[in-house]
Amino acid sequence: MKPWSSLALLSILVPSALCISNYSATCTIPAGNGSDDAPAIRQAFHDCGNGGHIVFQQNTTYNVDTVLQLHNLSNVQIDLLGTILFSTDVRYWIQHGSFYWFQNISIALEFSGDNITIDGHDTGIIDGQGQVWYDLALAIGGLYGRPIPFSLRNAKNSVAKNFHIKQSGKWNFVIIESQNITADNIVLTSLSDDYQANPGNLGNTDGFDTLYSDDIRIQNSYIDSGDDCVSLKPGSTNIQITNLTCVNTAGIAVGSLGQYEGQFDLVENVTATNVTLIGSRNGAYVKTYMGKRTYYPPQGGGNGTGAVRNVAFSNFNIQNITAAPVLLQQCSHWAGWDVPACADYPSTGFTFQNITWTNFTGWSNEEVGTEEVSLACSPKSTCVDLSFSGIDVKPYNGSAATYTCTNVDGLSSGCQAANVTTDS
Structure with missing residues (x-):
């Protein structure tokens, strides 16, 4: 059997992640088929989140219908080449987002651990599909359950760079209880359909937020967020x-x-x-x-x-x-x-x-x-x-x-x- 055939067979047998020997392990998350890709993402981080390499493939959309709490990571390289697309299931996110007590915020995707590098290589996108939240909240910034699409929470010695967060349901990029963090070359855009007629409709779509965190660098970035x-x-x-x-x-x-x-x-x-x-x-x-x-x-x-x-x-x-x-x-x-x-x-x-x-x-x-x-x-x-x-x-x-x-x-x-x- 040819080597590429072996890899194809492995991807069938282990659909959650394709693991190739590199770093301690490399996990390339398979392309989604329209269903919730969160389980495959969780499995990749379980398999390669310590000393490994995780790849979101380029020109690939990953549908995320359930919360991602990617914790206890260490010495991991994450290449976010494709698009993470969050669902618009308002009921789910209100009930199941990752809760943090300050202003009752709810987080859809959070990373924690030591020495995490998340690199979008200027192609990676995180899409919060926030219009449903802008229409629901009508500028009520503290409306419960509005999901934050990206967080470094209890992280240290970590870097996030070269990706785009668009249409966040609430704050775009929040750093919570973390130390020695660099956010570099990040694009944040939250644009309501009726912004010109009602610019206050966004409400609490901050670009970057820091909270109980020390030694933070936010640099070389573009923000069009409404708050x-x-x-x-x-x-x-x-x-x-x-x-x-x-x-x-x-x-x-x-x-x-x-x-x-x-x-x-x-x-x-x-x-x-x-x-x-x-x-x-x-x-x-x-x-x-x-x-x-x-x-x-x-x-x-x-x-x-x-x-x-x-x-x-x-x-x-x-x-x-x-x-x-x-x-x-x-x-x-x-x-x-x-x-x-x-x-x-x-x-x-x-x-x-x-x-x-x-x-x-x-x-x-x-x-x-x-x-x-x-x-x-x-x-x-x-x-x-x-x-x-x-x-x-x-x-x-x-x-x-x-x-x-x-x-x-x-x-x-x-x-x-x-x-x-x-x-x-």
Whole structure:
């Protein structure tokens, strides 16, 4: 029998994965036939997930109808050459997605382990078929069960690169409780059919999210997602963001923090540089919940505490922004009925220290007016060493830009250096 015949026979006898001797083992996942390919994918990761090589074939669509929890991986190379296509079975995903407690998020595909490399070689695609979720949620970001199509969860020393995530049901790419992660050359697009008529229909389709993770690099990527381009959520430390293009997003965000009453949220040691924002709602901004819980997470919340320290935003090119490019606000809240005024319940117990915005250029549209800098700290928070320089985002009508600073130590209401008196 010829060698290729032996391989063909093996693929018939072992339909879950074709294992060829290379690495410790190589598993090429067979082409799907329209049924759920998740069992074959799970088998490949079982057989080759430790020291092995796993291949999603090029020009092949893998239908995924059931959740993929690919855990306990080690020293594995994953070549995502084809397309992973998630089902639109709303009932299934609401009932069976991989649950994580923060904002009750649900994950459709997650990887965990040590030394994982996922390489799409510029052909790999993960398709969340999110339109069904956009139509169902109608911008309710916290609607239970909206599936996240890609997560590194409890992973370390790992790389994800060179692939495209499209039409995510919720956040696109989330890193949870992980360390030493690189996301490189990733394309994220979530585009609702009726975006032009109803741009808010997407709701919570963030590009990248980090959560309780350390030593993260997000670089060389393109995001057109309808919500935050990158959102650094609680526990995000030592984060580097470099060379991003963000289209129709809400900008680069720290937060929202303080959503969970009585919980302390920390974000520190962050750099974000060389970022282009096109049609963005915000620039580089920090946001926290107000100082009174209104309803409960995932939609509601508030009255948490926290700290944001050592954050540097630099070299932002901003085109057609609709809010102040330099922004700190402490008034996130549930947008339902009977919401108290932020002034009545200001955020309490937050510290903002050593946050800088440097070299922002571009232009804003008529919705923002002339506001260029807006730093609104709560009177019950501590804001020290906040500074900006080289901010040149021109108002659409050529008017002089305005600056507003509230409760920022060392800055006047017009954001000019103020006299600081210290006790001797």
